[in-house]
Amino acid sequence: MVKHLYIHVPFCHRICPYCSFYKHTFGNINQSELVDSVLNEISIRAQNLELHIETIYLGGGTPTALSPKNLETLLTGINKKINPSNLIEWVIEANPSTFDLDKAKIIKNNSVTRVSLGIQSWNLSTLKTLGRDHAPDEAEESFEILRSCNFKSLNIDLMFSVPGQSLETWINDLHRTIKMKPDHISAYNLNYEEDTEYFEKLKNGEFNENPEKDGKLFKSAMEALRGSGYEHYEISNYALPGHQSEHNKAYWSGADYLGIGPGAFSTVHGKRWRNVADTNKYIESLKLNELDKIETEREIINASSFRTERIALELRTSRGISFDTLGKTKNRVEDLETEGLISRYENRIKLTDKGKMVADSVAAHLL
Numbered sequence: 001m002v003k004h005l006y007i008h009v010p011f012c013h014r015i016c017p018y019c020s021f022y023k024h025t026f027g028n029i030n031q032s033e034l035v036d037s038v039l040n041e042i043s044i045r046a047q048n049l050e051l052h053i054e055t056i057y058l059g060g061g062t063p064t065a066l067s068p069k070n071l072e073t074l075l076t077g078i079n080k081k082i083n084p085s086n087l088i089e090w091v092i093e094a095n096p097s098t099f100d101l102d103k104a105k106i107i108k109n110n111s112v113t114r115v116s117l118g119i120q121s122w123n124l125s126t127l128k129t130l131g132r133d134h135a136p137d138e139a140e141e142s143f144e145i146l147r148s149c150n151f152k153s154l155n156i157d158l159m160f161s162v163p164g165q166s167l168e169t170w171i172n173d174l175h176r177t178i179k180m181k182p183d184h185i186s187a188y189n190l191n192y193e194e195d196t197e198y199f200e201k202l203k204n205g206e207f208n209e210n211p212e213k214d215g216k217l218f219k220s221a222m223e224a225l226r227g228s229g230y231e232h233y234e235i236s237n238y239a240l241p242g243h244q245s246e247h248n249k250a251y252w253s254g255a256d257y258l259g260i261g262p263g264a265f266s267t268v269h270g271k272r273w274r275n276v277a278d279t280n281k282y283i284e285s286l287k288l289n290e291l292d293k294i295e296t297e298r299e300i301i302n303a304s305s306f307r308t309e310r311i312a313l314e315l316r317t318s319r320g321i322s323f324d325t326l327g328k329t330k331n332r333v334e335d336l337e338t339e340g341l342i343s344r345y346e347n348r349i350k351l352t353d354k355g356k357m358v359a360d361s362v363a364a365h366l367l
């Protein structure tokens with residue numbers, strides 16, 4: 001039985017230089033053909049899988065970049081193809097200035113419970129460095145539109161360790177965000193992913209990494225957000241009580257999920273695949289109901305790779321990992337505890353604040 005659905009909409013109005021997701025501008029691709037293909041893929045998958053969908057994450061790309069008509073067709077179509085009575089959470093990613101009140105109402109009226117707004121920064125210079133095309137005031141206006149629609153949860157995405165961003169700028173970003181009282185805040189450390197413009201700039205020396213400064217920015221986020229009542233429940237995620245993301249928690253805990261749309265990953269019954277990261281090819285194959293042509297990068301998730309993923313993902317959460325999951329490396333816990341990087345509770349371990357600063361190294365030590 002599959003309980004979690006991810007749907008990928010690859011369109012963006014413009015491309016951010018640090019982004020490694022599968023995405024592209026609209027070009028000459030017909031939006032409504034992509035929407036029809038996505039809905040068709042759900043129907044075909046549902047013939048072979050038992051879907052009992054409890055959470056949906058509509059990501060991208062920028063789903064809110066779809067026209068109002070196409071967005072409505074997509075959302076109403078999803079509601080018809082799954083049984084919405086089992087839903088406990090439906091998330092949509094949105095970017096400032098890609099929706100107005102009418103579009104927000106379409107989203108709200110189609111059972112979406114959570115909107116994740118990609119603001120990233122309130123500082124114009126940081127936004128410019130990130131290649132974002134919204135101004136701080138437009139982001140605030142977009143947030144207020146969502147607030148007026150009474151979604152159950154609103155998230156704001158922020159980014160730190162952006163080239164040129166000072167500690168003071170980052171703290172101002174945190175304070176302005178807290179003042180707006182979103183239910184959830186994601187604060188991501190910028191990563192230099194391969195095949196991005198930023199990665200090239202890092203390689204050619206135009207940008208530099210500074211782990212010491214990253215640590216200070218991360219610490220200031222923990223202090224400011226926890227001090228304002230947000231629970232730090234995953235390294236990059238903070239929630240007011242009752243607003244943790246159920247979809248993400250399912251993903252971190254290793255639950256099966258079905259990914260729909262070009263470039264989407266799925267993990268179902270020990271098998272993983274990626275839908276072809278080529279929107280035209282995806283649309284053409286779905287017109288002919290040819291699922292075998294869209295599935296790429298197929299792999300079997302064996303016990304060893306499942307354990308590796310559990311350690312990497314669950315260690316990042318405030319629940320941490322059970323000793324049963326750790327298995328053969330249980331005996332390494334003591335060293336990490338002595339160094340003050342982890343603490344024990346019940347039959348589990350979790351990162352301390354010091355450990356959160358070096359989470360990847362702690363996970364590597366436990367593999």
Ligand code: SF4
Nearest residue numbers: 012015016019060061
């Ligand atoms: S808007 Fe989001 S998905 Fe699109 S390029 Fe920027 S970061 Fe990537």
